[in-house]
Amino acid sequence: MSIWTELIVDxxxxxxxTHRLLQSWKGLGLDVSxxxxxxxxxxxxxxxxxxxQAFLDRQHLDSHWHADETGWKVxxxxxxxxxxxxxLWVYRSNSAIYxxxxxxxxxxxxxxxxxxxxxxxxxxxRYSAYKKMARTLGFLLAFCWAHVRRDFLTLAQGYPQxxxxxxxxxxxxxxxxxxxxxxxxVQGDGVAFARDTASVERHLQSMSAHCDLAxxxxxxxxxxxxxxxxxxxxxHGLSVFMAHPDIALDNNSAENAVRxxxxxxxxxxxxxxxxxAQFTASMFTVLLTLD
Numbered sequence: 001m002s003i004w005t006e007l008i009v010d011x012x013x014x015x016x017x018t019h020r021l022l023q024s025w026k027g028l029g030l031d032v033s034x035x036x037x038x039x040x041x042x043x044x045x046x047x048x049x050x051x052x053q054a055f056l057d058r059q060h061l062d063s064h065w066h067a068d069e070t071g072w073k074v075x076x077x078x079x080x081x082x083x084x085x086x087x088l089w090v091y092r093s094n095s096a097i098y099x100x101x102x103x104x105x106x107x108x109x110x111x112x113x114x115x116x117x118x119x120x121x122x123x124x125x126r127y128s129a130y131k132k133m134a135r136t137l138g139f140l141l142a143f144c145w146a147h148v149r150r151d152f153l154t155l156a157q158g159y160p161q162x163x164x165x166x167x168x169x170x171x172x173x174x175x176x177x178x179x180x181x182x183x184x185x186v187q188g189d190g191v192a193f194a195r196d197t198a199s200v201e202r203h204l205q206s207m208s209a210h211c212d213l214a215x216x217x218x219x220x221x222x223x224x225x226x227x228x229x230x231x232x233x234x235x236h237g238l239s240v241f242m243a244h245p246d247i248a249l250d251n252n253s254a255e256n257a258v259r260x261x262x263x264x265x266x267x268x269x270x271x272x273x274x275x276x277a278q279f280t281a282s283m284f285t286v287l288l289t290l291d
Contacts, residue, residue: 004044007037012283013291015264038276045279052282055096055289060114062093064121064142064247066254067130069105070262073270074277078103084270086277088284089113090258097257099284101277107132114139121244123251126234143237146250149173151227162224172207177249179203184245197242204239211235257288 010021022032059065072088081103089100089109102109107129114120114137123142124130134141149170156166183196214220214228231238241247261284271277 003032004040007040008283009287011268012264012280013260013287015260015267017268038272041279042275045275045282048279048282048286052285055098055285056113059091059093059096059098060117062095062120064093064123064244066090066092066248066251066257067110067122067124068251068254068258069109069127070258070265072101072265072277074101074103074272074274075270076273078274086270088258088261088265088281090254090261092254092257097285097288099261099281099288101271101281105129107136111136121240121247123248123254125251126230140240141237142240142244142247143234144249144251145173145176145238146252148231148234148238151230155223155227159221159223162221165224169210172203172210176200176203176207180241180249187245201242204242208235260284260288 007018007021010016011018018037019034022034022037025032067090069087069089072086073084074086075084086101086103087105087109089102091098091100091110091113098113100109100113110122110129110133114133118138119140120137121140121142122130122134123144125144125147130141133139152166152169152173156163156170159166179196179200183193183200186192186196211228211231215225215232220228241249271280
């Protein structure tokens with residue numbers, strides 16, 4: 001049991017390719033073949049199905065979730081699929097971090113994950129699949145201010161003439177984070193919370209006014225106009241945190257959750273078969289929820 005535990009933790013929590021662990025064991029006099037490990041994992045995989053269902057059922061009791069996805073390779077042919085590119089989806093809530101490996105990046109994937117639910121808030125980036133899912137299920141989307149900040153930093157780096165203008169927006173976003181942090185610190189004090197919430201609202205209104213003024217400027221650089229148009233288009237989702245103080249301003253929780261699996265992906269290149277991909281998602285779910 002201790003050997004299988006170490007194999008699972010070493011690969012799926014620490015991101016080390018199994019052959020490296022086996023090499024280190026061989027140096028200590030324990031010779032275990034890669035085939036033995038693969039066969040053992042295949043035997044263990046079905047045992048985690050009830051646990052995965054339990055994680056999913058428990059997560060469905062939560063009211064909001066962080067969601068993100070990243071590429072993953074699965075080296076098994078699938079009829080109708082031309083490439084071995086799959087996607088690792090992550091859904092993080094207060095109760096669990098749930099991973100799902102799917103051949104598609106379409107809206108049908110998160111729709112299936114939240115099947116049976118009629119309301120909730122998903123904190124995510126601006127990817128169109130989440131928008132379609134929200135329309136289908138009636139969910140509310142809270143968009144990520146960290147991605148908006150990244151838009152302005154990209155502008156500053158790519159267009160020197162827009163650097164000062166872009167960094168002014170970065171500063172406005174930083175002030176927004178600060179003011180929201182201050183108001184959340186006094187949630188237990190109704191008077192102070194109302195006062196600090198009003199401060200955040202005034203700053204948001206100021207940001208909204210700056211956005212409108214920029215869009216009215218006919219001389220605005222096209223790259224800047226594209227960023228401002230996106231900001232205006234997603235403004236409602238970027239303001240969800242005001243009415244729901246438990247909603248974060250960004251999707252960093254999901255991105256942090258997927259960081260370890262991404263390290264593993266780079267070290268062992270993905271999964272050799274569909275069953276091992278599903279086992280991988282199970283192990284990420286169990287280990288990162290418990291970590």
